Amino acid sequence: MTVAAIVSQRAAWRDTLAWRVVLSVVWSLVVTGILILMAGKNPFVAYQHIVLGAFGSWPRVVVGLNKAAPYMLAGVGVALCFRGNVANMGAEGQIAMGGLAASVAALIGANALGAAVLPAALIAGVLGGAAWAAIAAAINLARGVHEVLVTLMMNFIAWLIVAEFLHGPMGEIDAGFPQTPMFENVAWLPKLVARTDLHIGIVIAILAAVVAHVVLWRTVTGFRWRLAGASDKAAHYAGVSRARSVFGLMLVSGVLSGMAGAIEVLGVHYRLIEGFSLGFGFNAIAIALLATLKPLWVIPAALFFAFLETGALSMQRQIGIPSSLVLVIQGLSLIFVLCAIGRGARRI
Amino acid sequence: MAALLEMRGISKSYGSVQANAGIDLTVTAGSIVGLLGENGSGKSTLMKILFGMVRPDQGAIVFNDAELPLGSPREALRAGIGMIHQHFTLVNAMTVADNVMLALGDSRFWLDREGVAARIMRLSQSYGLGLDPDSVIENLPLGMRQRVEIVKALMREAHLLVLDEPTSILSPPEIEGLIGVMRRLKADGRAIIFITHKLGEVLSVCDEVVVLRDGKVSGQTPVAGATREGLAHMMVGRTLAEAPQRAARPPGPERLVAHGISASDAFGLRRLQDASFSLRGGEILALAGIDGNGQAELCDTLAGLTSAFIGTVTLDGKDMTAWPSNARLEAGLAYIPADRGGTSLVQGMSIADNLALRDVARAPFSRYGWLDPAGARKLVDARTKEFGVRMAASDAAISTLSGGNQQKVVLAREIGREPGVLIAFQPTWGLDPGATRFVIDTILALRDRGGAILYISSELDEVLAIGDRVGVIAQGRIVGITNRADVDVVRLGLLMAGSAQDHGPDHSSGAAAA
Numbered sequence: 104m105t106v107a108a109i110v111s112q113r114a115a116w117r118d119t120l121a122w123r124v125v126l127s128v129v130w131s132l133v134v135t136g137i138l139i140l141m142a143g144k145n146p147f148v149a150y151q152h153i154v155l156g157a158f159g160s161w162p163r164v165v166v167g168l169n170k171a172a173p174y175m176l177a178g179v180g181v182a183l184c185f186r187g188n189v190a191n192m193g194a195e196g197q198i199a200m201g202g203l204a205a206s207v208a209a210l211i212g213a214n215a216l217g218a219a220v221l222p223a224a225l226i227a228g229v230l231g232g233a234a235w236a237a238i239a240a241a242i243n244l245a246r247g248v249h250e251v252l253v254t255l256m257m258n259f260i261a262w263l264i265v266a267e268f269l270h271g272p273m274g275e276i277d278a279g280f281p282q283t284p285m286f287e288n289v290a291w292l293p294k295l296v297a298r299t300d301l302h303i304g305i306v307i308a309i310l311a312a313v314v315a316h317v318v319l320w321r322t323v324t325g326f327r328w329r330l331a332g333a334s335d336k337a338a339h340y341a342g343v344s345r346a347r348s349v350f351g352l353m354l355v356s357g358v359l360s361g362m363a364g365a366i367e368v369l370g371v372h373y374r375l376i377e378g379f380s381l382g383f384g385f386n387a388i389a390i391a392l393l394a395t396l397k398p399l400w401v402i403p404a405a406l407f408f409a410f411l412e413t414g415a416l417s418m419q420r421q422i423g424i425p426s427s428l429v430l431v432i433q434g435l436s437l438i439f440v441l442c443a444i445g446r447g448a449r450r451i
Numbered sequence: 452m453a454a455l456l457e458m459r460g461i462s463k464s465y466g467s468v469q470a471n472a473g474i475d476l477t478v479t480a481g482s483i484v485g486l487l488g489e490n491g492s493g494k495s496t497l498m499k500i501l502f503g504m505v506r507p508d509q510g511a512i513v514f515n516d517a518e519l520p521l522g523s524p525r526e527a528l529r530a531g532i533g534m535i536h537q538h539f540t541l542v543n544a545m546t547v548a549d550n551v552m553l554a555l556g557d558s559r560f561w562l563d564r565e566g567v568a569a570r571i572m573r574l575s576q577s578y579g580l581g582l583d584p585d586s587v588i589e590n591l592p593l594g595m596r597q598r599v600e601i602v603k604a605l606m607r608e609a610h611l612l613v614l615d616e617p618t619s620i621l622s623p624p625e626i627e628g629l630i631g632v633m634r635r636l637k638a639d640g641r642a643i644i645f646i647t648h649k650l651g652e653v654l655s656v657c658d659e660v661v662v663l664r665d666g667k668v669s670g671q672t673p674v675a676g677a678t679r680e681g682l683a684h685m686m687v688g689r690t691l692a693e694a695p696q697r698a699a700r701p702p703g704p705e706r707l708v709a710h711g712i713s714a715s716d717a718f719g720l721r722r723l724q725d726a727s728f729s730l731r732g733g734e735i736l737a738l739a740g741i742d743g744n745g746q747a748e749l750c751d752t753l754a755g756l757t758s759a760f761i762g763t764v765t766l767d768g769k770d771m772t773a774w775p776s777n778a779r780l781e782a783g784l785a786y787i788p789a790d791r792g793g794t795s796l797v798q799g800m801s802i803a804d805n806l807a808l809r810d811v812a813r814a815p816f817s818r819y820g821w822l823d824p825a826g827a828r829k830l831v832d833a834r835t836k837e838f839g840v841r842m843a844a845s846d847a848a849i850s851t852l853s854g855g856n857q858q859k860v861v862l863a864r865e866i867g868r869e870p871g872v873l874i875a876f877q878p879t880w881g882l883d884p885g886a887t888r889f890v891i892d893t894i895l896a897l898r899d900r901g902g903a904i905l906y907i908s909s910e911l912d913e914v915l916a917i918g919d920r921v922g923v924i925a926q927g928r929i930v931g932i933t934n935r936a937d938v939d940v941v942r943l944g945l946l947m948a949g950s951a952q953d954h955g956p957d958h959s960s961g962a963a964a965a
Binding site: 320321322323324325326327329330333334336337339340341342 | 754756775776777780786788790793794795796797798799800804807808809811812817820821822
């Protein structure tokens with residue numbers, strides 16, 4: 104291959120969206136490094152501890168993968184919604200309601216259902232998230248309240264409902280913390296690798312991302328979602344009803360987020376704890392944007408967010424740099440990506 | 452007479468496209484120069500260079516015996532060049548005087564409203580503009596708004612006015628009025644560059660014509676002695692047949708009947724009043740009308756895109772008033788909307804996806820809900836070939852195509868489906884003569900195959916050229932429908948301006964049915 108060919112190939116790669124996303128992440132690390140330096144610490148040591156904390160041992164990797172699963176599920180739902188021009192801010196509440204519904208099913212059904220309690224709890228989680236999303240979609244469509252307002256406000260209501268259950272009928276007596284009693288073993292999510300904490304959530308999540316990709320690009324439904332996202336007027340002209348696409352997309356987001364809440368309670372905590380998924384839904388929005396709304400790219404984006412968080416917790420323990428540093432990295436990488444996409448859009 | 456403006460050797464290229472290649476343009480004071488050319492011939496680039504919005508690669512501009520600094524709109528304004536764009540830059544909620552004051556950009560703290568109003572009155576009287584400084588813009592018809600733009604330029608001491616397709620939004624009487632204003636400006640020693648597609652207007656008002664093609668001056672001639680055919684030949688480099696070919700054809704069965712339709716726009720404003728017509732196979736009913744007189748509401752009602760209407764619509768004898776747009780489409784109703792940029796095409800999607808836009812749920816675009824890329828590809832290739840879409844590949848974004856080729860994609864989708872009834876709303880809007888001709892020929896061919904066509908346009912000439920029956924839509928009413936042979940052009944022009952009495956809905960179809 105000639106030098107010119109290599110250079111032109113590299114130039115083509117430099118124009119791709121993937122390269123811009125990678126570059127954005129690198130820049131966010133550089134800027135955060137400068138902040139660490141200003142705080143009087145060595146950024147290379149800090150990053151070394153983040154990497155060690157995330158990947159240093161098998162149990163550390165497992166924690167990261169388990170953390171990534173709900174991010175991925177909810178992130179795929181948000182990415183689909185945003186593509187269809189539905190500004191769904193409600194993953195947070197849909198996860199909470201999914202977790203609550205799954206817990207209710209796991210606690211009540213343990214005796215009656217036997218081994219069927221696990222699928223029942225998963226289905227309950229999915230239905231809980233979907234119902235919560237459907238309410239938001241109905242308010243948006245019937246009364247014309249903007250979807251950002253409805254979905255955002257319903258997050259707080261969801262959390263208060265979860266708290267109400269934990270402080271009231273479902274709370275464990277004398278636990279000293281708002282949580283339910285532990286679920287029976289049959290209701291636990293199966294492990295992916297025996298004798299570790301790694302549950303099958305990550306497989307479900309990756310499968311969901313792949314299915315979402317196929318639906319988006321290979322089906323008539325996906326075409327209509329993309330059309331609804333590209334142009335309101337053209338979608339209307341093509342006979343794609345806004346009501347149907349909003350309702351469908353919100354339901355998909357509710358199903359995926361509800362599943363995320365269910366696997367979190369059934370796979371990690373084995374009980375419902377107040378604040379068990381605090382911030383997951385908002386992270387999902389950031390992950391969807393970092394993935395430039397591509398369902399498949401949500402997989403690496405969610406892994407990046409999850410491992411960054413597990414690594415940072417370990418860094419805080421080891422060298423005393425606050426783990427909230429990851430919020431800086433996450434925020435900066437998102438801003439850089441949004442800027443890079445903006446520039447790319449103008450170029451076309 | 453001395454030259455007021457001299458543009459010398461103007462060249463500008465965008466990448467590999469040479470928009471202007473060594474253009475010379477001279478305008479003397481007290482003259483009107485017509486600037487003709489198809490879309491993409493370099494007219495707008497040349498005018499942007501003149502106005503300082505684009506910096507040329509080469510060339511110089513001399514205005515009023517002084518070299519004009521290039522690439523500075525501020526300098527162009529100060530030198531006395533006024534540009535009247537197709538789209539007005541007026542604040543609708545403010546008065547005429549307020550808008551003029553905004554344009555003057557007077558930086559003193561206290562406003563001199565009385566002084567400005569007095570100057571507007573003086574200009575209005577001396578050029579016969581008929582403007583009241585205190586009237587609010589949104590209450591003025593488009594023709595008057597255009598005159599506000601002219602006053603803005605005159606108040607800034609413009610010696611040279613550039614009018615960019617000023618007649619495209621005007622009714623025939625308003626066009627007459629504008630031409631009168633242009634003549635008075637010329638008599639006062641001001642110069643005008645008049646950009647237009649319409650050859651008749653050029654011949655009636657200009658002193659000289661400059662024709663651009665492919666970024667070069669392809670012809671330059673005094674108007675005295677020029678002919679339509681000669682100008683058209685200079686524009687497109689080939690002679691267009693004068694009138695589209697059409698064979699007389701007995702009307703077929705009644706296809707589309709609208710009865711007593713009244714419709715409102717998105718703001719609940721009544722736009723269409725008791726409109727009725729009937730349409731037979733193998734005929735074109737062409738309605739002329741100035742934009743915003745209910746055409747959009749009529750089209751949306753017929754296509755099933757709005758529920759804000761009363762009245763009934765039948766297709767082939769079946770009442771389809773309650774049908775959604777998809778059911779109407781499957782029953783053979785095709786619709787070409789006016790807005791190519793955002794409604795009939797999605798700029799961010801590929802050519803193939805745009806062809807699938809309204810048919811994606813059917814074979815060969817999909818089977819059982821799954822997209823069928825191979826089947827779609829075959830159809831896309833066949834249709835783009837049949838309609839002569841010039842493109843690199845069908846998966847390229849539609850935005851890479853020229854306006855004419857984009858409209859061919861719309862035709863390939865809507866007419867390629869071989870519809871029984873076609874609603875065509877301004878299908879030639881913004882197209883150059885060659886592409887316009889293609890659209891009209893394609894629609895005429897559909898008529899000859901027995902299709903029923905409702906053709907709506909703001910161009911009276913076009914409506915007269917294409918319609919088997921011709922009528923007017925004005926102030927939400929369909930009036931004056933007559934058979935092609937009995938058309939009275941003057942009366943149609945007056946009806947378009949809304950100045951004649953309502954003659955009730957659709958006389959000729961009643962006669963035809965009888």
